[in-house]
Amino acid sequence: MCLAIPGKVVETFNANSMLMARVQFGGVVREACLEYVPETRVGEYVLVHVGFAISRVNEEEAQRTYAALAELDQLSELNTPEVEEAPGGRPRGGGA
Amino acid sequence: MKYLDEYRDGTVAAKLVEEIRRVQTRPWVIMEVCGGQTHSIVKNGIDYLLPEGVELVHGPGCPVCVTPLEMIDKAHAIARRPEVIFCSFGDMLRVPGSDGDLFRVKSQGGDVRVVYSPLDCLKIARANPDKQVVFFAIGFETTAPANAMLAWRAKNDGVKNVFLLVSHVLVPPSIAAILQSPQNRVQGFLGPGHVCAVMGYREYEPLSARFNVPIVITGFEPIDILHGVLMTLRQLEEGRAEVENEYSRILDRAGNRPAQQLVASVFEIADRKWRGVGTIPKSGYKLRWEFRDHDAEKIFNVKEIDTREPEICISGQILRGLKKPHDCPAFGRECDPQHPLGATMVSAEGACAAYYAYGRHLQAEKEREQLVSIGGFA
Numbered sequence: 001m002c003l004a005i006p007g008k009v010v011e012t013f014n015a016n017s018m019l020m021a022r023v024q025f026g027g028v029v030r031e032a033c034l035e036y037v038p039e040t041r042v043g044e045y046v047l048v049h050v051g052f053a054i055s056r057v058n059e060e061e062a063q064r065t066y067a068a069l070a071e072l073d074q075l076s077e078l079n080t081p082e083v084e085e086a087p088g089g090r091p092r093g094g095g096a
Numbered sequence: 097m098k099y100l101d102e103y104r105d106g107t108v109a110a111k112l113v114e115e116i117r118r119v120q121t122r123p124w125v126i127m128e129v130c131g132g133q134t135h136s137i138v139k140n141g142i143d144y145l146l147p148e149g150v151e152l153v154h155g156p157g158c159p160v161c162v163t164p165l166e167m168i169d170k171a172h173a174i175a176r177r178p179e180v181i182f183c184s185f186g187d188m189l190r191v192p193g194s195d196g197d198l199f200r201v202k203s204q205g206g207d208v209r210v211v212y213s214p215l216d217c218l219k220i221a222r223a224n225p226d227k228q229v230v231f232f233a234i235g236f237e238t239t240a241p242a243n244a245m246l247a248w249r250a251k252n253d254g255v256k257n258v259f260l261l262v263s264h265v266l267v268p269p270s271i272a273a274i275l276q277s278p279q280n281r282v283q284g285f286l287g288p289g290h291v292c293a294v295m296g297y298r299e300y301e302p303l304s305a306r307f308n309v310p311i312v313i314t315g316f317e318p319i320d321i322l323h324g325v326l327m328t329l330r331q332l333e334e335g336r337a338e339v340e341n342e343y344s345r346i347l348d349r350a351g352n353r354p355a356q357q358l359v360a361s362v363f364e365i366a367d368r369k370w371r372g373v374g375t376i377p378k379s380g381y382k383l384r385w386e387f388r389d390h391d392a393e394k395i396f397n398v399k400e401i402d403t404r405e406p407e408i409c410i411s412g413q414i415l416r417g418l419k420k421p422h423d424c425p426a427f428g429r430e431c432d433p434q435h436p437l438g439a440t441m442v443s444a445e446g447a448c449a450a451y452y453a454y455g456r457h458l459q460a461e462k463e464r465e466q467l468v469s470i471g472g473f474a
Contacts, residue, residue, distance in 0.1 A: 006099040051213025062345035
């Protein structure tokens with residue numbers, strides 16, 4: 001139900017005094033309402049849910065996260081081994 | 097497709113699984129909140145990739161599942177009226193009420209239509225001025241901006257024949273309800289990425305602090321989920337309890353302010369009943385008084401309908417992470433997606449329906465047989 005898909009904005013226009021866009025998802029193009037991300041420009045990617053763009057994809061963050069994931073191998077070499085904690089630890093969850 | 101395919105890469109997934117194995121030193125229970133995440137986990141077999149000590153339990157985050165039976169019956173009563181065009185997202189059509197589903201209403205002459213966007217209802221209403229167009233406005237915070245826009249435009253553009261049957265629920269109160277339960281087993285959460293795309297994650301910070309649980313806002317692709325599990329495990333193993341953001345390519349702490357503003361001007365917080373769970377205080381939205389002329393519950397004055405759920409169904413315990421689908425004696429037998437007995441089987445994103453769709457009822461059947469044969473020897 002909360003499915004939302006990233007797509008590329010290929011055109012923006014006004015319809016019934018609402019900011020709209022044509023958004024390309026792979027080979028499919030659909031209309032989406034841009035009222036919640038009005039600063040979006042053609043060529044940018046937006047996340048679309050039930051015909052509404054609810055977020056702009058942050059390309060820098062996407063690249064940063066992906067680079068960090070791809071480097072996991074090297075990073076794990078550098079990590080110091082975990083210090084064993086006494087069994088039990090502190091309680092979690094339940095009770096405020 | 098860009099921003100999807102990269103997050104389905106098997107090489108990266110393998111590295112993440114390896115790192116999870118390295119980090120984990122003792123058993124932990126982590127709940128993914130959102131039904132979309134549950135579906136992705138079962139579809140991709142992510143729970144099978146994880147070491148034995150990392151248990152994923154499935155949360156209440158499927159709005160189709162938790163819409164109470166009374167509300168479904170109300171929807172059907174309204175949809176049966178001859179003057180009504182009843183519009184809904186496709187997910188709600190197969191959900192059975194006390195007497196069949198919306199397909200049945202349609203087959204009996206009701207004008208039931210599936211819409212892609214709530215805005216489609218405005219077009220339908222303008223094209224059918226002699227009809228009352230009723231939209232079944234369900235969803236979590238993700239869908240609230242779209243549904244709010246329909247109410248806003250209907251009121252401000254004077255489209256008088258548009259009405260909303262609102263059954264909106266909110267994630268943070270349901271997390272609090274799970275953590276407050278004395279039986280709670282959940283020690284960390286994968287937070288709902290698309291809910292937070294709209295709302296940001298500020299409101300999760302007091303929850304994390306109050307209950308001392310890590311909450312990692314997580315996306316929906318396999319890499320996202322494994323990454324979210326890894327971030328949660330690191331917190332658990334290091335004794336931290338914070339809100340972290342795995343899904344930073346989509347959202348930040350503040351969320352989408354224009355969407356939040358419109359939602360706040362159309363909806364107000366209300367108590368809501370959750371199917372399988374019961375009433376959770378302040379856990380949903382209702383239309384504000386200013387929008388009363390578009391409130392289907394007020395206009396169509398459907399009387400309260402008394403309903404009863406089958407006693408065998410354990411969906412309430414599944415939604416709180418206490419049980420898994422194969423713990424239910426009816427799973428895959430009396431209860432399947434064609435004949436669902438309760439909340440977690442009514443939608444593809446419900447834990448039971450996801451388990452069934454990917455063949456796990458066959459495994460449950462095998463385990464039952466084994467239990468019986470062991471019992472025979474005892």
